[in-house]
Amino acid sequence: MNNTTDLTDSVLELIKLHQNTKGALLPLLHAVQEKIGFIPPHSVADIASGLNLSRAEVHGVISYYHFFRSEPAGRHVIQVCRAESCQACGAEELMALAEKTLGIKTHHTTLNGEVTLEPVYCLGLCASSPAVQVDDKLHARVTVDKFKSLLSKIGGRP
Protein backbone atom coordinates (compact mmCIF):
# COMPACT_ATOMS: atom_id res chain seq x y z
CA MET A 1 0.00 0.00 0.00
CA ASN A 2 1.69 3.21 -1.06
CA ASN A 3 -0.93 5.27 -2.85
CA THR A 4 -1.42 8.44 -0.80
CA THR A 5 -5.23 8.19 -0.95
CA ASP A 6 -5.16 4.56 0.24
CA LEU A 7 -2.80 5.50 3.05
CA THR A 8 -5.01 8.39 4.10
CA ASP A 9 -8.15 6.21 4.00
CA SER A 10 -6.47 3.56 6.14
CA VAL A 11 -5.35 6.11 8.70
CA LEU A 12 -8.81 7.75 8.80
CA GLU A 13 -10.39 4.34 9.38
CA LEU A 14 -8.05 3.66 12.29
CA ILE A 15 -8.66 7.13 13.73
CA LYS A 16 -12.40 6.38 13.78
CA LEU A 17 -11.75 3.13 15.62
CA HIS A 18 -9.63 4.82 18.30
CA GLN A 19 -10.94 8.35 18.67
CA ASN A 20 -13.37 7.68 21.49
CA THR A 21 -10.84 5.84 23.61
CA LYS A 22 -8.94 7.59 26.38
CA GLY A 23 -5.20 7.79 25.76
CA ALA A 24 -5.70 6.69 22.18
CA LEU A 25 -2.59 8.22 20.64
CA LEU A 26 -0.09 5.44 21.27
CA PRO A 27 -2.48 2.58 20.43
CA LEU A 28 -3.50 4.45 17.27
CA LEU A 29 0.10 5.04 16.18
CA HIS A 30 0.89 1.36 16.78
CA ALA A 31 -2.16 0.37 14.75
CA VAL A 32 -1.16 2.66 11.87
CA GLN A 33 2.39 1.34 11.81
CA GLU A 34 1.19 -2.24 12.02
CA LYS A 35 -1.23 -1.74 9.13
CA ILE A 36 0.88 0.30 6.74
CA GLY A 37 4.42 -0.05 8.05
CA PHE A 38 5.02 3.58 8.99
CA ILE A 39 3.29 6.78 10.09
CA PRO A 40 2.84 8.89 6.96
CA PRO A 41 3.93 12.45 7.82
CA HIS A 42 0.90 13.85 6.01
CA SER A 43 -1.34 11.92 8.46
CA VAL A 44 -0.11 13.81 11.50
CA ALA A 45 -2.72 16.54 10.95
CA ASP A 46 -5.58 14.01 10.63
CA ILE A 47 -4.42 12.14 13.72
CA ALA A 48 -4.13 15.36 15.70
CA SER A 49 -7.54 16.61 14.70
CA GLY A 50 -9.17 13.18 15.17
CA LEU A 51 -7.84 12.90 18.72
CA ASN A 52 -8.24 16.58 19.56
CA LEU A 53 -4.51 17.07 20.03
CA SER A 54 -2.05 19.51 18.54
CA ARG A 55 0.17 18.48 15.64
CA ALA A 56 3.16 19.19 17.88
CA GLU A 57 1.89 16.67 20.43
CA VAL A 58 1.49 13.96 17.81
CA HIS A 59 4.81 14.75 16.18
CA GLY A 60 6.48 14.80 19.60
CA VAL A 61 5.29 11.28 20.40
CA ILE A 62 6.29 9.93 16.98
CA SER A 63 9.77 11.34 17.27
CA TYR A 64 10.19 10.36 20.95
CA TYR A 65 9.58 6.66 20.33
CA HIS A 66 12.28 5.23 18.08
CA PHE A 67 9.89 2.44 17.17
CA PHE A 68 7.77 4.66 14.94
CA ARG A 69 8.89 5.17 11.35
CA SER A 70 8.04 8.18 9.22
CA GLU A 71 8.82 6.43 5.96
CA PRO A 72 8.41 2.89 4.66
CA ALA A 73 11.00 0.37 5.79
CA GLY A 74 13.17 -1.62 3.42
CA ARG A 75 12.45 -5.23 2.51
CA HIS A 76 14.55 -6.29 5.51
CA VAL A 77 14.80 -4.53 8.86
CA ILE A 78 17.87 -4.95 11.05
CA GLN A 79 17.48 -3.81 14.64
CA VAL A 80 20.54 -3.62 16.85
CA CYS A 81 19.80 -3.43 20.57
CA ARG A 82 21.41 -0.40 22.14
CA ALA A 83 20.06 -0.74 25.66
CA GLU A 84 22.37 -1.06 28.63
CA SER A 85 23.25 -4.74 28.68
CA CYS A 86 23.90 -4.90 24.94
CA GLN A 87 25.86 -1.64 25.04
CA ALA A 88 28.12 -3.22 27.64
CA CYS A 89 28.64 -6.27 25.43
CA GLY A 90 29.60 -4.71 22.11
CA ALA A 91 26.41 -3.33 20.55
CA GLU A 92 28.21 -0.17 19.44
CA GLU A 93 30.71 -2.21 17.48
CA LEU A 94 27.87 -4.13 15.82
CA MET A 95 26.05 -0.92 14.91
CA ALA A 96 29.24 0.58 13.49
CA LEU A 97 29.80 -2.58 11.45
CA ALA A 98 26.23 -2.46 10.11
CA GLU A 99 26.53 1.22 9.16
CA LYS A 100 29.82 0.62 7.40
CA THR A 101 28.70 -2.54 5.64
CA LEU A 102 25.36 -1.14 4.48
CA GLY A 103 26.67 2.37 3.80
CA ILE A 104 23.85 3.98 5.80
CA LYS A 105 23.29 5.51 9.22
CA THR A 106 20.70 4.25 11.70
CA HIS A 107 17.09 5.10 10.86
CA HIS A 108 17.92 4.93 7.17
CA THR A 109 17.30 2.51 4.32
CA THR A 110 19.77 1.45 1.65
CA LEU A 111 19.25 3.16 -1.69
CA ASN A 112 18.06 -0.08 -3.28
CA GLY A 113 15.30 -0.31 -0.64
CA GLU A 114 16.61 -3.63 0.64
CA VAL A 115 17.64 -2.93 4.22
CA THR A 116 16.58 -0.55 6.98
CA LEU A 117 18.86 -0.19 9.99
CA GLU A 118 17.30 0.74 13.32
CA PRO A 119 18.31 0.92 16.96
CA VAL A 120 16.06 -0.84 19.44
CA TYR A 121 16.01 -0.54 23.21
CA CYS A 122 15.87 -4.06 24.63
CA LEU A 123 14.81 -7.16 22.81
CA GLY A 124 14.32 -9.14 26.01
CA LEU A 125 17.56 -11.08 25.56
CA CYS A 126 19.67 -9.12 28.04
CA ALA A 127 21.17 -12.29 29.55
CA SER A 128 22.45 -13.19 26.08
CA SER A 129 23.71 -9.80 24.94
CA PRO A 130 24.42 -8.40 22.48
CA ALA A 131 21.16 -9.01 20.66
CA VAL A 132 20.00 -8.23 17.15
CA GLN A 133 16.72 -8.75 15.35
CA VAL A 134 16.65 -9.34 11.61
CA ASP A 135 13.09 -9.10 10.32
CA ASP A 136 11.13 -11.30 12.74
CA LYS A 137 14.06 -13.37 13.95
CA LEU A 138 15.94 -12.69 17.17
CA HIS A 139 19.66 -13.41 17.43
CA ALA A 140 21.48 -13.61 20.77
CA ARG A 141 25.19 -13.40 21.69
CA VAL A 142 25.91 -11.85 18.32
CA THR A 143 29.62 -11.73 17.62
CA VAL A 144 31.16 -9.59 14.90
CA ASP A 145 31.63 -12.69 12.72
CA LYS A 146 28.05 -13.85 13.31
CA PHE A 147 26.77 -10.39 12.44
CA LYS A 148 28.88 -10.25 9.27
CA SER A 149 27.31 -13.52 8.26
CA LEU A 150 23.77 -12.23 8.98
CA LEU A 151 24.47 -9.07 6.99
CA SER A 152 25.79 -11.01 4.01
CA LYS A 153 22.72 -13.25 4.00
CA ILE A 154 20.41 -10.28 3.54
CA GLY A 155 22.47 -8.54 0.93
CA GLY A 156 25.00 -6.49 2.89
CA ARG A 157 28.63 -6.59 1.77
CA PRO A 158 30.75 -7.71 4.73
Ligand code: FES
Ligand atom coordinates in the same frame (compact mmCIF):
# COMPACT_ATOMS: atom_id res chain seq x y z
S1 FES B 1 19.57 -4.81 26.65
FE1 FES B 1 19.69 -5.70 24.71
S2 FES B 1 18.27 -7.30 24.82
FE2 FES B 1 17.97 -6.25 26.69
